[in-house]
Amino acid sequence: MLEGFPLSGRGPDGESLAVDVASVGAARPARAVVVSSGLHGVEGFFGSAVQLAWLQGVRAGRTAIPPGTAVVLLHALNPYGFAWRRRANERNVDLNRNFLDAGEPYAGAPPLYGRVHTLLNPDTQPSRTDFFLARATWAICRHGLPALRAAVAEGQYDHPGGLFFGGHAPEASTRMIQERFWAWTRDAGEVVHLDLHTGLGPHAGCQVLVEPVHAPELGWYRARFDPARVVSVAEGGAYAARGVMGAWLGRHADGRRYRFACVEIGTYASLCVLRALRAENRAHQFSTPGSGPYERPKRELVECFCPASRRWRRASVGRALEVIEQAVAER
Numbered sequence: 001m002l003e004g005f006p007l008s009g010r011g012p013d014g015e016s017l018a019v020d021v022a023s024v025g026a027a028r029p030a031r032a033v034v035v036s037s038g039l040h041g042v043e044g045f046f047g048s049a050v051q052l053a054w055l056q057g058v059r060a061g062r063t064a065i066p067p068g069t070a071v072v073l074l075h076a077l078n079p080y081g082f083a084w085r086r087r088a089n090e091r092n093v094d095l096n097r098n099f100l101d102a103g104e105p106y107a108g109a110p111p112l113y114g115r116v117h118t119l120l121n122p123d124t125q126p127s128r129t130d131f132f133l134a135r136a137t138w139a140i141c142r143h144g145l146p147a148l149r150a151a152v153a154e155g156q157y158d159h160p161g162g163l164f165f166g167g168h169a170p171e172a173s174t175r176m177i178q179e180r181f182w183a184w185t186r187d188a189g190e191v192v193h194l195d196l197h198t199g200l201g202p203h204a205g206c207q208v209l210v211e212p213v214h215a216p217e218l219g220w221y222r223a224r225f226d227p228a229r230v231v232s233v234a235e236g237g238a239y240a241a242r243g244v245m246g247a248w249l250g251r252h253a254d255g256r257r258y259r260f261a262c263v264e265i266g267t268y269a270s271l272c273v274l275r276a277l278r279a280e281n282r283a284h285q286f287s288t289p290g291s292g293p294y295e296r297p298k299r300e301l302v303e304c305f306c307p308a309s310r311r312w313r314r315a316s317v318g319r320a321l322e323v324i325e326q327a328v329a330e331r
């Protein structure tokens with residue numbers, strides 16, 4: 001079954017934007033495996049490739065879905081960012097920092113973020129000589145890479161034009177997911193949710209990141225997936241972010257057994273990824289679409305989140321498919 005859920009806004013060629021949902025398997029499942037892509041728009045190139053490869057496996061008879069199980073593919077949760085080749089949405093909101101609970105204020109920023117805000121988020125047109133890498137290296141020497149990375153990527157709610165901005169209210173995509181997610185799983189009692197991402201970790205490496213809210217069940221993740229890939233965010237394996245989709249769904253599962261992991265495939269070194277995010281954000285806000293200063297950072301961002309290397313693509317899609325297969329398999 002295939003359904004489309006339109007969102008307002010347009011792509012660069014005037015095209016309409018929507019989240020597409022495909023379901024395969026049991027009509028009334030006891031168990032649903034959800035595979036979502038493109039929550040961080042530009043990462044949708046990779047996520048979408050994985051979803052298509054998985055569907056091709058089903059059509060070719062290589063992939064079996066156990067009885068009582070449905071597999072639900074959520075395609076392009078941030079279709080604006082996907083279409084415009086950026087991580088954030090039409091209001092510069094990082095949707096994976098946007099899922100705060102009612103009553104939790106959309107305000108605040110890590111203190112260290114404030115200190116590097118002007119370095120990260122210049123409010124001028126791109127220039128060739130702003131020595132970002134040298135200045136970032138200086139900031140790393142002063143504050144240490146882990147502290148800086150955590151402060152920058154944790155999420156901030158005070159600088160609307162800046163990177164990792166979590167918004168000032170739930171965005172349209174967020175509200176759609178919050179309202180429809182359990183209907184998309186056809187109210188299965190057990191849900192395993194894999195959210196596909198790129199840009200963190202070693203080149204073509206695959207990590208299954210478990211949020212602190214799901215840490216008590218770490219043993220389940222280690223038994224179900226390749227334990228060498230399972231990384232607990234709570235144990236300091238990665239930075240803990242505010243407003244993460246899977247953490248919100250975990251808190252609102254209402255008695256269902258809901259397990260969530262970000263499947264992260266690495267691309268380039270974190271400073272290169274950060275440099276590309278910074279350049280694209282600057283170009284998107286201050287350059288003219290179609291111009292060189294606009295297009296170059298967009299192309300570099302796509303390369304940073306979906307490298308053109310055939311080896312990277314083959315290895316990464318293969319590893320993500322292994323994780324999905326392990327999630328779907330009957331135990």
Ligand SMILES: [Zn+2]
Binds near residue numbers: 040043197198
């Ligand atoms: Zn991501």
